[in-house]
Amino acid sequence: MPHGLSTEHEELRRTVETFAREEVAPVIGDYYERGAFPYDIVAKMGRMGLFGLPFPEEHGGMGGDYFALCLALEELARVDSSVAITLEAGVSLGAMPIYRFGSDEQKKTWLPRLCSGEALGAFGLTEPGGGSDAGATRTTARPVDGEWVINGTKSFITNSGTDITVLVTVTAVTGERDNGRPEISAILVPAGTPGFSVGQKYSKVGWNASDTNELVFDDCRVPQANLVGERGRGYAQFLRILDEGRIAIAALSVGLAQGCVDESLRYAAERETFGKHIGQYQAIQFKIADMEARAHTARLAYYDAASRMLAGEPFKKQAAIAKLAASNAAMDNSRDATQIFGGYGFMNEYPVGRFYRDAKILEIGEGTSEVQRMLIARELGLPT
Amino acid sequence: MGVQGGWPPAMNIVVLVKQVPDTATERKLSSDDKTLDRAASDGVINELDEYAIEEALLLREKHGGEVTVLTMGPDQATDSIRKALSMGADKAVHVNDEALHGSDALQTAYALSRALGRMEFDLVVLGSESTDARTGVVGAALAEYLELPQLTLAGKVDIEGRAIKVQRLTDYGYDVVEAQLPAVVSVVEKINEPRYPSFKLIMQAKKKPVEKLTIADAEIDAAKVGLANATTETVDFAPAPPRAAGTIVKDEGDGGTKVADFLAEKKFV
Numbered sequence: 001m002p003h004g005l006s007t008e009h010e011e012l013r014r015t016v017e018t019f020a021r022e023e024v025a026p027v028i029g030d031y032y033e034r035g036a037f038p039y040d041i042v043a044k045m046g047r048m049g050l051f052g053l054p055f056p057e058e059h060g061g062m063g064g065d066y067f068a069l070c071l072a073l074e075e076l077a078r079v080d081s082s083v084a085i086t087l088e089a090g091v092s093l094g095a096m097p098i099y100r101f102g103s104d105e106q107k108k109t110w111l112p113r114l115c116s117g118e119a120l121g122a123f124g125l126t127e128p129g130g131g132s133d134a135g136a137t138r139t140t141a142r143p144v145d146g147e148w149v150i151n152g153t154k155s156f157i158t159n160s161g162t163d164i165t166v167l168v169t170v171t172a173v174t175g176e177r178d179n180g181r182p183e184i185s186a187i188l189v190p191a192g193t194p195g196f197s198v199g200q201k202y203s204k205v206g207w208n209a210s211d212t213n214e215l216v217f218d219d220c221r222v223p224q225a226n227l228v229g230e231r232g233r234g235y236a237q238f239l240r241i242l243d244e245g246r247i248a249i250a251a252l253s254v255g256l257a258q259g260c261v262d263e264s265l266r267y268a269a270e271r272e273t274f275g276k277h278i279g280q281y282q283a284i285q286f287k288i289a290d291m292e293a294r295a296h297t298a299r300l301a302y303y304d305a306a307s308r309m310l311a312g313e314p315f316k317k318q319a320a321i322a323k324l325a326a327s328n329a330a331m332d333n334s335r336d337a338t339q340i341f342g343g344y345g346f347m348n349e350y351p352v353g354r355f356y357r358d359a360k361i362l363e364i365g366e367g368t369s370e371v372q373r374m375l376i377a378r379e380l381g382l383p384t
Numbered sequence: 385m386g387v388q389g390g391w392p393p394a395m396n397i398v399v400l401v402k403q404v405p406d407t408a409t410e411r412k413l414s415s416d417d418k419t420l421d422r423a424a425s426d427g428v429i430n431e432l433d434e435y436a437i438e439e440a441l442l443l444r445e446k447h448g449g450e451v452t453v454l455t456m457g458p459d460q461a462t463d464s465i466r467k468a469l470s471m472g473a474d475k476a477v478h479v480n481d482e483a484l485h486g487s488d489a490l491q492t493a494y495a496l497s498r499a500l501g502r503m504e505f506d507l508v509v510l511g512s513e514s515t516d517a518r519t520g521v522v523g524a525a526l527a528e529y530l531e532l533p534q535l536t537l538a539g540k541v542d543i544e545g546r547a548i549k550v551q552r553l554t555d556y557g558y559d560v561v562e563a564q565l566p567a568v569v570s571v572v573e574k575i576n577e578p579r580y581p582s583f584k585l586i587m588q589a590k591k592k593p594v595e596k597l598t599i600a601d602a603e604i605d606a607a608k609v610g611l612a613n614a615t616t617e618t619v620d621f622a623p624a625p626p627r628a629a630g631t632i633v634k635d636e637g638d639g640g641t642k643v644a645d646f647l648a649e650k651k652f653v
Contacts, residue, residue: 048581049583
C-alpha cells in the first residue's frame with residue numbers, strides 16, 4: 001500500500017503551509033473583523049499558481065491534480081477558512097465547470113485569467129427556495145432571437161461580487177422534458193451584463209473575509225453560445241461538480257480541525273493555572289488527543305476519496321463520508337479548542353474564536369450533513 | 385530561460401546553497417566528532433540562500449541566462465537543491481563526498497572554488513551567512529580562492545554590461561561598491577522577497593539536471609578537506625543554557641530610569 005504523499009505533493013503542502021503562516025496568519029484577523037475581501041492575499045495566492053492547481057498548463061494551469069488543490073485548501077484552512085473557501089470556490093465552482101464542460105472558445109476566453117487568480121468566477125446554483133434540490137430551480141432562461149433571457153434570483157453565491165469577479169455560471173430552467181420535469185442547463189453570464197446585478201452582501205456568522213452575495217437576473221440577455229456544456233445537462237453536470245467539491249470541502253474542514261489542534265497545543269504549553277501549564281492536566285490532554293484523532297481520521301477519509309477519484313473509480317460514497325466526517329471534526333474541534341482557551345476563546349483576537357464561527361457552515365455548504373447521510377444510505381442500497 | 389546569444393550576452397549565474405538544521409528545532413552537535421548531528425533535526429535550505437536564489441532569478445529575468453545551483457553536502461542536501469529548482473533555478477551541481485565531512489569554512493570555500501573552476505559563470509551569488517555555523521566568511525574566502533572581486537552584504541545589485549554595482553549595507557547606511565564581472569556577491573535579506581515555488585515549478589524540478597560530483601570529479605585535494613585537515617577545531621561544546629526569566633520593570637514613577645539602568649548594565653546604551 002502506498003504510504004505518504006509524493007515528493008511533489010509534500011513540497012506543495014509545505015510551501016502552502018509556510019505561505020499561510022507567513023502571509024495569511026498575521027493579517028487575516030483584521031480583514032475578518034472588517035468583513036473585507038483580502039485582495040492582496042488572493043493576488044499572492046494567484047502568483048503561487050494556487051488557482052490553476054488542477055488545470056493543464058495549456059489553459060494557464062499548473063498541471064497538477066485535484067488532490068494538490070485539496071492539500072492547498074487544508075493548509076490554508078489551518079490558518080483561515082475565508083481565504084480557503086475563496087480558493088475552493090474559485091477553482092471548483094468558478095473555473096472547473098468551464099474546464100470540464102465548456103466549449104474551446106469559453107476555455108480560451110476565461111481559463112487563463114481564472115487560473116492566474118487575477119480573476120474570479122462563481123457558480124450560481126442555490127436559490128432562495130432551495131440548494132441541493134436542484135430540480136426545484138426557479139430561475140429561467142428562455143431562448144429568444146439567438147440569446148438566452150435569464151430571470152431569477154440566486155442565493156449565497158461565493159466570489160460573485162468582488163472587484164475581480166468576471167463571470168458567474170448559473171443553472172436555469174431552459175424548457176420542459178418529455179416526462180414533464182424541468183430541463184436544466186448551465187449558462188455563463190459575464191460580470192457587468194445588463195440585467196445581472198449583485199444584490200445584498202450578506203451578514204454572515206463566519207467566513208467574514210470571503211465574498212458572498214445574492215444575485216438577481218432581470219431580463220438578462222447573453223448569447224446562446226454562453227451555454228456551458230449540453231443543453232439539459234445542467235443538473236447532471238452540477239452533480240459531478242458537487243461530488244468533487246465535497247472532497248475539497250472535506251479537505252478545508254480537516255484544515256480547520258487541525259488548526260484547532262495547532263492553536264490548542266500552543267496555548268496548552270503557555271497558559272498556567274494553579275501553578276501548572278494547562279497541558280499537564282489530563283482533562284486538556286484528552287481533549288487535544290481526541291481533536292487530533294478526529295482531524296487525522298477525517299484526513300484519511302478525504303485522501304481515500306481523492307485517490308479513488310484520481311484513479312477514475314466511483315467515489316460518491318467516499319466523498320460524502322469524508323465531507324460528513326470532516327465537517328463533524330471541524331465543528332467538534334472548534335468547540336473543544338474554544339473551551340481550552342476559556343474566556344480568550346470567546347475573543348476575536350484569538351484564531352480559535354474565528355475557527356468556531358467558521359466551522360458551522362461546513363455542516364451546511366456543498367450539501368448539508370443530512371444530504372451526505374442521504375447519499376451514503378442511497379449508495380448502501382437502502383430504498384428511496 | 386532567458387535570452388541566449390543576445391547582446392549583452394546572457395549571464396551564467398551560480399547560486400550557492402547550503403542545507404542547514406531547521407532553526408525552529410533543537411540543534412545538536414554529535415559527541416563523537418563534535419560536528420553537526422544531522423539526524424537530530426530536520427534539514428532545510430539556509431534562509432539567506434532563498435534570497436540569493438531570488439536575486440539570481442531576478443537577474444536572469446532581467447538579463448537572460450541560466451541559474452545553476454551549487455551545493456556541497458551529504459545526501460540530504462538534495463532537499464535544498466529541489467527547493468532551489470522549485471523556485472526556478474535551471475540546474476544543479478551537488479558535491480557530495482564522505483571525505484568532505486567536518487570541513488570548516490575555509491575548506492568549504494576551497495572545495496566550492498574547485499567545483500566552480502569546472503563551470504562557466506559570470507556571477508556567483510550566496511547568502512551572507514548560514515544559520516548554523518554563522519561564520520559569514522565563505523563568500524570572502526571563495527572570492528580569494530577564485531581571485532575574483534568580492535561584493536559582500538549586498539542589499540541591492542545592478543548589472544550593466546560587465547559592470548556590477550551593489551549597495552553594501554553597513555551600520556550607518558550603505559556603501560556603493562563596483563567591480564567587473566565575474567564576481568562573487570553575498571546578499572542580505574533586505575535585498576528582495578523570495579518567491580514561493582509554484583506547483584508547476586515543483587513538478588518541473590524533478591526533471592531538471594542535477595550533476596553529482598565526488599571530490600575526485602571536482603579535483604578537490606583530499607588532503608585539504610575534511611575534519612582531520614580542518615584549519616579550525618571544536619575544542620568543546622555545551623548545550624545552550626535554558627533561557628532565564630526576563631526582568632519585569634514595574635513603573636512606580638521611575639520606570640524610565642530603571643529601564644535605562646538595565647540597558648546600561650547590559651551595555652546596550
